[in-house]
Amino acid sequence: MAFAVALFSAVIQGLTLKQLPGGPLAYPFDRANCPALLPRLLPMRPAHRYFSNAVGSVDYVPDDGYLRLRWSGEPMTGPEFRALYVHAHNLLRRYPRRGILAGHRAVPAAPAAVDRDWLLATWRPAVIEDTHLGHYAAVPALAPAHRLHTPAVAEQLRRAVATAFFEETRPAAEWLRAEPAAT
Numbered sequence: 001m002a003f004a005v006a007l008f009s010a011v012i013q014g015l016t017l018k019q020l021p022g023g024p025l026a027y028p029f030d031r032a033n034c035p036a037l038l039p040r041l042l043p044m045r046p047a048h049r050y051f052s053n054a055v056g057s058v059d060y061v062p063d064d065g066y067l068r069l070r071w072s073g074e075p076m077t078g079p080e081f082r083a084l085y086v087h088a089h090n091l092l093r094r095y096p097r098r099g100i101l102a103g104h105r106a107v108p109a110a111p112a113a114v115d116r117d118w119l120l121a122t123w124r125p126a127v128i129e130d131t132h133l134g135h136y137a138a139v140p141a142l143a144p145a146h147r148l149h150t151p152a153v154a155e156q157l158r159r160a161v162a163t164a165f166f167e168e169t170r171p172a173a174e175w176l177r178a179e180p181a182a183t
Contacts, residue, residue, distance in 0.1 A: 051087035056106075058087045066099035066135070066176040067091050073106035078115045087125050092131035099176040100136035103169055107141045117143045119173035120156050128160050136163045 047059035048070055055076040069088055088100065111119070125135050135156055156164040157163040166172040 028080060030112065033058050050091045051084070053080050055085055058084060058091055060091060060095060060097060062095075063086050063159070064173070064177055065097055066101055066173075067097050068135075069100060069102045071104060071106040071108075073108055075108050076111070078112055081111050081115050082118065082123075085119060089123065090129060092133055096132045098132050099137065100133065101169070101172050101176055102136065102138045103172075104138055104141045110141075119152065124156070134161050135176055136161050137176050138163070139167070139169050139172055140165060160161050 052056045056071040
């Protein structure tokens, strides 16, 4: 454990193993285990911010092939909710991404029915028609009352694209990176 903490601290500070306090031999270190340990210690790849407003942001990692939809936890209005999805659509057209990682953990409340209907009846068909979207990974809100992904919404998503739900962001990102590019 001490090695893991020291390694994580060294990575954050940009140090090499030789520069670790006490030197690299001060920690039980098995070079064969290092590649398996690093992905658990290092944060997800840095993302570029494409759009943000008070309720969230649309980010992407150029090499990963998907965009991240993040919520800030602030109360949302219909126009702010729709703005995130409109800009997600714009990003999918501008930079051909094959997937969306929707991190809904911080959603303060479920969107209004009119906004949910807009998302399913207007936004989703337009995105399917003019982008390469083929995969949708969601990390739903913990509180059932705050979830966008009701069973009906999930069913509609599954009819259009490969859809999976996850408890944490990292497995969702790994699933999106592992999926072949949509055609």
